[in-house]
Amino acid sequence: MTHDQAESLRRKIESNKNTKHAKTISFVSGKGGVGKTNIAVNFSLELCKQGQRVLLVDLDIGMGNVDILLGLQAKKTIIDMLEAKLPIYDIMEVGPNNLKYIAGGSGLSTIFSVDQQKMNYFLMQYEEVVQQFDYIIFDMGAGATHASIDFVLASDECIVVTTPEPTSITDAYSMIKFIVGFKNTIPIYVVLNRSNNVKKGLNTVNRFQKLITQFLGVDIKCLGVLPEDKAVTSAVIKQAPFVMENNKSNIAKAIKQLSENYQERQVKTNVKESSTFVERLKGLLSNRGR
Numbered sequence: 001m002t003h004d005q006a007e008s009l010r011r012k013i014e015s016n017k018n019t020k021h022a023k024t025i026s027f028v029s030g031k032g033g034v035g036k037t038n039i040a041v042n043f044s045l046e047l048c049k050q051g052q053r054v055l056l057v058d059l060d061i062g063m064g065n066v067d068i069l070l071g072l073q074a075k076k077t078i079i080d081m082l083e084a085k086l087p088i089y090d091i092m093e094v095g096p097n098n099l100k101y102i103a104g105g106s107g108l109s110t111i112f113s114v115d116q117q118k119m120n121y122f123l124m125q126y127e128e129v130v131q132q133f134d135y136i137i138f139d140m141g142a143g144a145t146h147a148s149i150d151f152v153l154a155s156d157e158c159i160v161v162t163t164p165e166p167t168s169i170t171d172a173y174s175m176i177k178f179i180v181g182f183k184n185t186i187p188i189y190v191v192l193n194r195s196n197n198v199k200k201g202l203n204t205v206n207r208f209q210k211l212i213t214q215f216l217g218v219d220i221k222c223l224g225v226l227p228e229d230k231a232v233t234s235a236v237i238k239q240a241p242f243v244m245e246n247n248k249s250n251i252a253k254a255i256k257q258l259s260e261n262y263q264e265r266q267v268k269t270n271v272k273e274s275s276t277f278v279e280r281l282k283g284l285l286s287n288r289g290r
């Protein structure tokens with residue numbers, strides 16, 4: 001990286017320092033196929049409906065499908081932005097409810113881990129948009145790699161999605177253990193998806209929370225229990241988000257409630273972070289010698 005580039009990134013971070021920044025949220029899961037993308041998409045759309053400005057970033061490299069669920073097709077990805085030094089606005093798509101969306105593209109994690117110049121360009125572009133949004137939401141791939149974990153660790157909050165299946169719960173546990181092993185102060189929320197019974201679902205979450213506290217020494221919060229609902233699959237087939245396609249369905253009502261609860265919690269506990277996503281990500285990468 002040239003001295004000039006590093007200097008302009010530093011200046012950008014400094015000039016953004018005292019302004020309102022988007023809150024960064026990472027959606028993660030242990031196992032794939034638990035409903036993470038569906039929840040991230042519909043949760044983002046609900047936040048938009050509540051008047052929030054949201055940017056959804058598809059970082060599920062290789063399995064990214066946010067665009068399919070939104071009925072859109074990303075023409076350009078973060079990879080294109082880095083290769084051609086495009087402004088971030090050039091790769092942004094607009095979805096329903098004015099939700100903004102960008103796709104990662106495949107090979108992104110390798111680029112970030114080997115090319116500091118590109119990483120800095122990404123951070124610079126990220127700093128461009130942090131003031132334009134209230135939330136920047138990452139849909140991460142299942143499991144965690146050493147390259148993607150930094151995005152999770154640098155986020156303001158992390159939402160772990162699981163189903164009630166023991167295998168999914170076990171994998172969610174391992175994922176939380178992995179995150180907490182690096183950083184035990186990041187707020188972690190859990191969403192239980194595909195539950196056949198809300199009361200039973202809440203009990204499952206409760207037991208899971210106790211297990212985490214007992215063995216990992218951290219408290220995680222329950223963000224909500226979402227029902228098993230055929231409306232999810234029919235919406236996926238129609239390539240339309242279920243909150244738009246069938247807003248009377250149980251799943252749409254439940255995610256609406258979940259997003260409202262989340263927003264209420266945000267208003268109540270609005271603490272100003274001492275550092276920003278970009279500062280934290282920069283710090284993590286330089287600690288790893290990148």
Ligand SMILES: Nc1ncnc2c1ncn2[C@@H]1O[C@H](COP(=O)(O)OP(=O)(O)O)[C@@H](O)[C@H]1O
Pocket residue numbers: 029031032033034035036037038039193194195226227228229230232233236251
């Ligand atoms: N609440 C639900 N009820 C019924 N089916 C669901 C539900 N959530 C997810 N699914 C099914 O699981 C599939 C995978 O969901 P997806 O969001 O792509 O998972 P992930 O991003 O975790 O891999 C969906 O296409 C849908 O068929």
Ligand SMILES: [Mg+2]
Pocket residue numbers: 036037038060063065
């Ligand atoms: Mg997914």
